[in-house]
Amino acid sequence: MNNKQETEQNMCDRLVVNFAKKPCYEIVYRDSFKDLAKEVEPFVKDAERICVITDTVVAPLYAEEVKKALSKLKKEVDIYEIQAGESHKNLDSIAEIYRFLTEKHYTRKDILLALGGGVVGDMTGFAAATYLRGIDFIQIPTTLLAQVDSSIGGKTGVDLDGYKNMVGAFYMPKLVYENVATLKSLDDRQFASGFAEAMKHGLIKDAKYYSWMLDNIYEINDRETDVLKELVYRSNLIKKAVVEKDPTEQGDRVLLNFGHTIGHAIEKAAGFSLLHGECVALGCVAAAQISFMHELISKDEYLEVRDMFVPFGLPISLDYIDPEEILKNVKSDKKNGSGSLRFILLNKIGKAVVDTSVSEEDMRYVIKELLLMND
Numbered sequence: 001m002n003n004k005q006e007t008e009q010n011m012c013d014r015l016v017v018n019f020a021k022k023p024c025y026e027i028v029y030r031d032s033f034k035d036l037a038k039e040v041e042p043f044v045k046d047a048e049r050i051c052v053i054t055d056t057v058v059a060p061l062y063a064e065e066v067k068k069a070l071s072k073l074k075k076e077v078d079i080y081e082i083q084a085g086e087s088h089k090n091l092d093s094i095a096e097i098y099r100f101l102t103e104k105h106y107t108r109k110d111i112l113l114a115l116g117g118g119v120v121g122d123m124t125g126f127a128a129a130t131y132l133r134g135i136d137f138i139q140i141p142t143t144l145l146a147q148v149d150s151s152i153g154g155k156t157g158v159d160l161d162g163y164k165n166m167v168g169a170f171y172m173p174k175l176v177y178e179n180v181a182t183l184k185s186l187d188d189r190q191f192a193s194g195f196a197e198a199m200k201h202g203l204i205k206d207a208k209y210y211s212w213m214l215d216n217i218y219e220i221n222d223r224e225t226d227v228l229k230e231l232v233y234r235s236n237l238i239k240k241a242v243v244e245k246d247p248t249e250q251g252d253r254v255l256l257n258f259g260h261t262i263g264h265a266i267e268k269a270a271g272f273s274l275l276h277g278e279c280v281a282l283g284c285v286a287a288a289q290i291s292f293m294h295e296l297i298s299k300d301e302y303l304e305v306r307d308m309f310v311p312f313g314l315p316i317s318l319d320y321i322d323p324e325e326i327l328k329n330v331k332s333d334k335k336n337g338s339g340s341l342r343f344i345l346l347n348k349i350g351k352a353v354v355d356t357s358v359s360e361e362d363m364r365y366v367i368k369e370l371l372l373m374n375d
Contacts, residue, residue, distance in 0.1 A: 013029055014026050014027060014028045014029065015027040015233070015240055017152070017172075017240050017244065018244050019172070019244065025173055025174055026176070027175075027176040027236055027240075028175070028176070028177055028178065029178050029180065029229050029232065030177065030179050030180070031179065031181045031225055032179060033069045033179055034069070036066065036069040036070065036140075036179075037072040037073050040070065040113075041073060043111060043136060043175060044075055046109045047075055047110045048075060048076060048107075048109065049075060049077075049104065049106055049111075050073070050076070050077045050078070050110070050112075050113060051078045051079075051111075051113070052066055052078065052080070052112075052113045053080050053116075053120060053123070053124045053127070054079065054080070054082075054114075054115040054120060055084040055085075055116050055117075056081055056083055056084045057084040057116075058084075058115060058116040058120070059079065059081050059115075061182075061185055062115060062142060063079050066113075066115055067079060070113075082096075082120065082123065085119070085272075086276070088119070089119045089122065089159050090158050090159055091167065093123060093158070094127055094130075097123070097124075097131075098131055101127075101131055106131070106132075107132070108134065108135055110136075111135065111136045111137060111138065111174075112124050112127065112128045112135060112137040113137065114137060114138070114141075114151075114173075115140045115142065116143070116146070117142060117143035117145060117146045117190075118141075118146045118149075120146075121139050121151050122155070122156050122158065123156075123158060124137055124156075125137055125139075125154070125156030125157075125173065126157050126158055126168055126171070128171060129156055129169040129171035134171075136174050137171075137174065138173055138174050138176070138177065139151040139173045139175070139176040139177070140176075140177045140179070142182040142183075142185075143182075143183070143193075143194055144183050144186065144190075144191055144193070144194025144197075145190075145197055145276065147183070147194070147232045148194060148197050148198045148201070148239075149194075149198075149201075149235065150197075151176050152176060152240065152243065153242075153247075154171055154247065155168065156168050156169050156170070162268050163268065164267065164268070170247065178232055178236075180228040180229050180232060183223060184223050188313055189313070190275065191223070192313035192314050193276060193278055194277055195277065195312045195314065196259070196277035196280040196281040196284070196309070196312075196314055197235070197280060198231055198235045199213065199284070199309065199312070200258050200259055200284060201235045201238040202238075202350065203258065203284065203288075203305065203346060203349060203350070203352070204238075204255050204256070204258045204346075204350075205242070205352070207349045207350030209235075209238070210349060210350060212234070217311050221313075242256060254344065255344055255352045255354070257342075257344050258283075258284065258287055258344040258345075258346075258352050259280045259281070259286075259344075260283055260344075261283065261287070261341070261343055262282070262286045262287065262326065262330060262363065263276075263279040263280040263282060263283025263284070265326045265329035265330040266279045266282055266283065266318065266321065267279040269321045269322070269326045269329055270321055274315075277314070278314060278315050281309045281314035281315060282316070282318055282370055284305065284309070285305070285309065285370065286367065286370060287344060288302045288305040288306060288346060289369060290343070290345060290362050290366055291345040293362060293365075294345060294357070294358075294362075296346060296347050296348075296353070297346050297347070301346075301349060305349070316373060317370055317372075317373035317374035318367075318371050318373075318374060319374060320371060320374075323367045323368055323371070326367050327360065327364060327367070330363060341356065341358060342354055342355075343355045343356070345358070
């Protein structure tokens with residue numbers, strides 16, 4: 001069997017994420033929760049309890065279905081709901097999770113399952129990393145953003161005083177169970193938000209994947225199951241390669257922050273009224289324009305990147321927000337180390353580079369351009 005045939009056979013079934021050249025955890029791809037108990041079973045042999053942490057949006061859709069699937073394991077299964085939304089991704093909410101686990105007598109042998117989007121995954125992972133100095137957890141992402149991006153790589157954390165993920169830990173899940181059928185319950189805005197991260201993966205690492213997405217606009221927007229599986233799988237391949245090489249963001253992993261420097265700053269300045277992926281799309285547009293200004297890509301390439309977000313329902317312009325407020329947030333971003341701003345730019349479609357020469361005036365100009373496009 002050649003490499004191409006092997007890839008096609010394994011595609012949309014499972015991936016193994018390695019660290020230090022050793023298998024760390026698997027990502028499995030399914031279109032239901034039918035196999036959930038089977039996949040979870042190896043990690044709960046010594047557990048007495050399973051806590052499914054979810055939120056007030058996802059719980060009514062999938063909590064009972066997941067609990068029923070896990071009942072085959074003959075363990076005590078608890079459902080713990082957090083309030084949905086980024087505004088609840090904080091240390092107060094984590095403390096409430098700790099209290100629940102303590103009251104229920106959870107031990108290090110027990111396990112947490114994150115059922116939901118990126119906020120649920122980040123919070124569950126952080127709680128797992130810190131409760132009793134470490135308890136196992138499994139990711140069951142239910143949004144496109146979580147499936148293509150945030151559930152992969154072991155980043156966990158919460159926000160502090162409005163700044164994204166200021167408190168956290170690198171802590172790997174035991175399994176990531178991707179049920180792409182859950183993506184069909186997302187509203188259009190949430191679905192598009194997740195797609196921004198998929199587009200980012202193509203832009204920074206894989207021009208062929210980027211072209212594939214453009215060729216499959218209608219199938220992606222129609223949420224065809226096989227196409228969704230391939231979309232999630234191909235994004236995971238890219239993120240897997242990056243995080244295996246740099247698990248704790250000391251080098252290449254920083255490339256995954258393309259679009260996030262200005263994106264996070266917009267997100268905070270907007271009071272989190274915009275979704276994360278919408279802000280990432282705006283950040284990608286801004287970063288692509290700076291790439292053009294620095295003569296790394298052509299004007300045509302910049303315009304293509306900008307305009308290709310539109311068919312997927314993502315914004316490329318911004319309602320009025322004070323540019324100086326956005327700039328202030330950029331300067332406060334946790335990723336700005338050693339007194340200099342590390343900005344991720346495009347050297348070409350499919351190849352990103354770290355740049356430390358982006359000036360305040362560069363950023364002010366492209367932020368104002370985002371505002372002007374809305375006039």
